Amino acid sequence: MPSTPTHKTLSTGAKIPLIANGTWDWDAASRERGKEWIAGALKMGYRHIDTALIYGMEKAVGDAIKLSGVDRKDIWITTKLPWNHHSRVFESIDESLANLGIDSVDLYLMHWPHFVRYDPDDFLPKNPDGSYAVVDSPTFVEVWADMEKVLEMGKAKAIGVCNFSVKNLEILLKHVKVVPAVNQVEMHPYLAQKDLKAYCKEKGIAIEAYTPSGLQQVRNDPTIVDIAKKHGVTPNQVALAWNLARDVIIVPKSASEERQRENLFLPTLDEEDLQRIDGLDRYQRVCPGNFPDENGIVMGWPMEKLGW
Numbered sequence: 001m002p003s004t005p006t007h008k009t010l011s012t013g014a015k016i017p018l019i020a021n022g023t024w025d026w027d028a029a030s031r032e033r034g035k036e037w038i039a040g041a042l043k044m045g046y047r048h049i050d051t052a053l054i055y056g057m058e059k060a061v062g063d064a065i066k067l068s069g070v071d072r073k074d075i076w077i078t079t080k081l082p083w084n085h086h087s088r089v090f091e092s093i094d095e096s097l098a099n100l101g102i103d104s105v106d107l108y109l110m111h112w113p114h115f116v117r118y119d120p121d122d123f124l125p126k127n128p129d130g131s132y133a134v135v136d137s138p139t140f141v142e143v144w145a146d147m148e149k150v151l152e153m154g155k156a157k158a159i160g161v162c163n164f165s166v167k168n169l170e171i172l173l174k175h176v177k178v179v180p181a182v183n184q185v186e187m188h189p190y191l192a193q194k195d196l197k198a199y200c201k202e203k204g205i206a207i208e209a210y211t212p213s214g215l216q217q218v219r220n221d222p223t224i225v226d227i228a229k230k231h232g233v234t235p236n237q238v239a240l241a242w243n244l245a246r247d248v249i250i251v252p253k254s255a256s257e258e259r260q261r262e263n264l265f266l267p268t269l270d271e272e273d274l275q276r277i278d279g280l281d282r283y284q285r286v287c288p289g290n291f292p293d294e295n296g297i298v299m300g301w302p303m304e305k306l307g308w
């Protein structure tokens with residue numbers, strides 16, 4: 001079994017496995033083989049799968065659960081409301097549940113705080129002038145109210161958000177009946193986000209780290225490589241172990257059996273290691289989807305509106 005502790009208790013009281021296997025894959029051929037590598041992860045011992053309607057992987061997750069032979073009730077399944085489904089939350093959760101072949105998800109996340117026009121053929125439509133077709137209404141506050149109804153209906157056991165900054169959480173929290181159980185954000189040694197982490201802790205919102213390895217940028221960092229050598233592990237494992245030591249749930253993704261194993265069985269870092277890694281923080285995003293374009297726009301919103 002993975003190193004202790006294995007679970008974190010959310011504000012709902014549910015115990016979420018600390019290590020997920022993500023399901024977004026930039027490689028289309030690998031996505032085609034999703035059922036096999038997700039089932040492989042479940043057979044290896046993963047009990048937490050992170051997916052999203054927009055990844056096109058929910059059917060593969062549903063098929064993988066059946067193929068793995070692991071009981072559905074023993075698996076934590078997270079999926080997400082896409083950024084073009086703001087006006088169709090109820091249709092969207094039903095579509096996700098049908099894809100997954102289950103009655104409810106363990107966690108339903110709003111994928112981004114901003115929304116674009118619904119176009120069934122294009123997840124990120126543009127206006128004629130080339131700008132993203134962002135819509136101002138409904139707002140994330142209004143969409144959250146629909147997500148609270150999804151919770152009431154029992155179609156999700158917990159609800160949360162992704163990519164929310166302190167700025168946007170402050171706006172949201174003024175209006176909620178249910179505080180998000182989770183905020184899933186990019187987090188790794190080059191993007192420690194201490195302020196966001198402290199704010200979420202104060203509000204009882206658990207942090208999930210996506211791109212928790214920091215990709216090649218962090219894996220090749222001399223300090224990370226040095227600590228990996230010291231423990232006889234890989235740099236990827238060091239970055240993941242650092243996240244876990246900070247009480248953060250991690251969502252690494254691997255389609256390879258060998259790397260899935262690495263990511264599930266992590267070393268325990270000592271205080272000196274953790275301090276050295278803390279010193280690498282530089283507020284640098286590495287997830288390719290999160291780079292601003294030449295106008296400072298990320299997925300349709302300016303950095304300032306995202307609170308980045």
Ligand SMILES: NC(=O)c1ccc[n+]([C@@H]2O[C@H](COP(=O)([O-])OP(=O)(O)OC[C@H]3O[C@@H](n4cnc5c(N)ncnc54)[C@H](OP(=O)(O)O)[C@@H]3O)[C@@H](O)[C@H]2O)c1
Pocket residue numbers: 021022023024025050051111162163184185209210211212213214215234236237251252253254255256259260262263287
């Ligand atoms: N909420 C959001 O907006 C959002 C955004 C991005 C991602 N996510 C979620 O987070 C998950 C993980 O994100 P990510 O893919 O950026 O994170 P990551 O796990 O930090 O990076 C994955 C990449 O690293 C490789 N890799 C995995 N384990 C490795 C290891 N032990 N050694 C060396 N390379 C390794 C993978 O290739 P192989 O598969 O070939 O091993 C893949 O190319 C996604 O799948 C998705 O579920 C959410």
